Amino acid sequence: MMDRAETMRRVAVIGVGHSTFGVRGDVTLQELAWEAIAEALKDAGLTQKDIEVSVVGVVGTREYELMPAVPVNDYAGLTHVGPIRVEAACATGLAALTTAHNYVASGMADIALAVGVEKMTEVDTATSLAVGGRAGNYLWEFHFVGTTMPAQYALYASAHMARFGTTEEHMALVAVKNHRHAARNPKAHFQYEVTVEEVLGSRPVAWPIKLLDSSPISDGAAAAVLASEDAVRRLGVDVPVWVSGIGYSSETPNMVRRPHYVGLEATVRAAAMAYKRAGISPTDVEVAEVHDAFTIAEIMAYEDLGFVEKGMGGKFVAEGQSDLGGKVSVNVSGGLKGKGHPLAATGLSMVYEIVKQLREERERGRQAPLKRYVGLAHNVAGIGHQAYVVVLRR
Amino acid sequence: MALTSLKEKIDEAVKQQLRLVDAVVGSTGFPIVPDQKTGDPQWIDVRELPLRYMLSLGGARKFFEGLAGGKLQATRCRACGTVYFPPQVDCPRCRVSDVEWVDVGEEGELVTWTVINVKPLTFSHHGDYVVGIVRMPIGVNVLAWISVGDPSGLRPGQRVRLVVGRREPEGYVTYWFEVPH
Structure with missing residues (x-):
């Protein structure tokens, strides 16, 4: 790895914003993005004139506005400072954060804004499923085989079960935990808890994945304001949260060309890069938002991020080690599973949660106990087509 | 089920929805319907965008010739021996574009x-x-x-x-x- 970290400037997150996630038929795409941008600006104590570059992450396709970045940026009063549009499928949020970070780290800007927004409910569920199923490799997977995103994760779940004895109950425990947190997060899509029995008894989507193993189709937006160390000092930011290390990688979009189906190699590589740049090891991480698009994805994430050895992810959740206050407090926001997964918003929603956690600003029953103040966000595109890992420290 | 009859089936479902939109436009002049759950007004896009792509087969054309003859084929780079499935005719590993077709x-x-x-x-x-x-x-x-x-x-x-x-x-x-x- 070429690492020029010593020549880059330190970058902090100084403001975060988050819309309510869910089926948001009450607002336009622009209004939805503004909910997050307005909160992020207010949180940073800044206005649009302080922003030197805006990065707009949006996947699109499911929105009627096919080139949404400019309308979103304009509505938010940021017309002259962007937008730089970023797209990395479900990992667009952290890709947008990375892009904004790099503007500041390189010295091209002192203060940058990253927003991720998605309105997924402007098409029907069947169309949304088809758009996801076409991702990455249309002819060889979708045309011939009719794969869907849940089916791709199901191929991994099935292999993980056969190889390591992971069970449908283990996966259900992830849903139970994340719904528990979502029910305490006023901005989450799902405001209710579920039981293991309810998850196991829910409608099959792609065996062994059931409806309650799956993240919902959600609308939402999240934003972050990033600043250089100079700007942090100049602005007198009380509690800057530093972007301590960013890692990224990708994997073949061809399911058949992958070496195995028990973990995401893109996550393993992205995590190694992020840990190296941050100068930490996986055991230093106290609070993490991981990409639980399906419950098996969270189990694999424990392993691929190094929280537990490969194959032990099911046991990890069953022992409560990923609970609030466990070895690592994982998805205390409710995760994609409970909070919702508006594609481009997800990565920045993770940053929002980790920043609030590290500032110890969370609601009762959702604040992770911290000693080292090390948090992590893990955002995946497709089924590990791309992965971003960001280490944040107070 | 031929492509045309599948399309007819899908269109019939869509048509039912559009009849409702027609009725609403007839009475109000706008394609605006309330959301079934929340009542929030939703504008139904009436400028339909039919997306039907044409995919250029490129180097994969031989694959379909093989499949028509009952064979499922991959490609193998003559220079470095890498086997590709799905087949591809350029080898990024050795940057040579000289492959042979092989049965899987x-x-x-x-x-x-x-x-x-x-x-x-x-x-x-x-x-x-x-x-x-x-x-x-x-x-x-x-x-x-x-x-x-x-x-x-x-x-x-x-x-x-x-x-x-x-x-x-x-x-x-x-x-x-x-x-x-």
Whole structure:
């Protein structure tokens, strides 16, 4: 790895914003993005004139506005400072954060804004499923085989079960935990808890994945304001949260060309890069938002991020080690599973949660106990087509 | 089911919705309907955008010639020996574009599988289908349907046999695996 970290400037997150996630038929795409941008600006104590570059992450396709970045940026009063549009499928949020970070780290800007927004409910569920199923490799997977995103994760779940004895109950425990947190997060899509029995008894989507193993189709937006160390000092930011290390990688979009189906190699590589740049090891991480698009994805994430050895992810959740206050407090926001997964918003929603956690600003029953103040966000595109890992420290 | 009849089925469902929009436009002059759950006003896009792509086959054209002849083929780089499935005619590994077409073989080992219950619209006329990844003797994996009555008996490492044929009701030439008795 070429690492020029010593020549880059330190970058902090100084403001975060988050819309309510869910089926948001009450607002336009622009209004939805503004909910997050307005909160992020207010949180940073800044206005649009302080922003030197805006990065707009949006996947699109499911929105009627096919080139949404400019309308979103304009509505938010940021017309002259962007937008730089970023797209990395479900990992667009952290890709947008990375892009904004790099503007500041390189010295091209002192203060940058990253927003991720998605309105997924402007098409029907069947169309949304088809758009996801076409991702990455249309002819060889979708045309011939009719794969869907849940089916791709199901191929991994099935292999993980056969190889390591992971069970449908283990996966259900992830849903139970994340719904528990979502029910305490006023901005989450799902405001209710579920039981293991309810998850196991829910409608099959792609065996062994059931409806309650799956993240919902959600609308939402999240934003972050990033600043250089100079700007942090100049602005007198009380509690800057530093972007301590960013890692990224990708994997073949061809399911058949992958070496195995028990973990995401893109996550393993992205995590190694992020840990190296941050100068930490996986055991230093106290609070993490991981990409639980399906419950098996969270189990694999424990392993691929190094929280537990490969194959032990099911046991990890069953022992409560990923609970609030466990070895690592994982998805205390409710995760994609409970909070919702508006594609481009997800990565920045993770940053929002980790920043609030590290500032110890969370609601009762959702604040992770911290000693080292090390948090992590893990955002995946497709089924590990791309992965971003960001280490944040107070 | 031919493409046209599947399209008719989908169109019929859409038409029912559009009749409602027509009625609303007739009375109010706007294609605005209340959301069924929340009542929030929703503008129905009346400038329909039919998206039907044309995919250039490029180097894969030979694959379909092979499939028409009952063969499932991969490509192998003549310079470095890398085998590609899905086939590709350029080898990024050694940057040479000189491949030969090779059969993937007839029998392989099941690696992993799932049963697709919730299907994309264009597969909705099929019953639940089993999709698996199979390791073939030439060292590539193939993703395809597994023709099996009860998938709960499937095991990793199980031998399955490749079949090339037409899949009804559409009649598309494709490939799938069968479990030998």
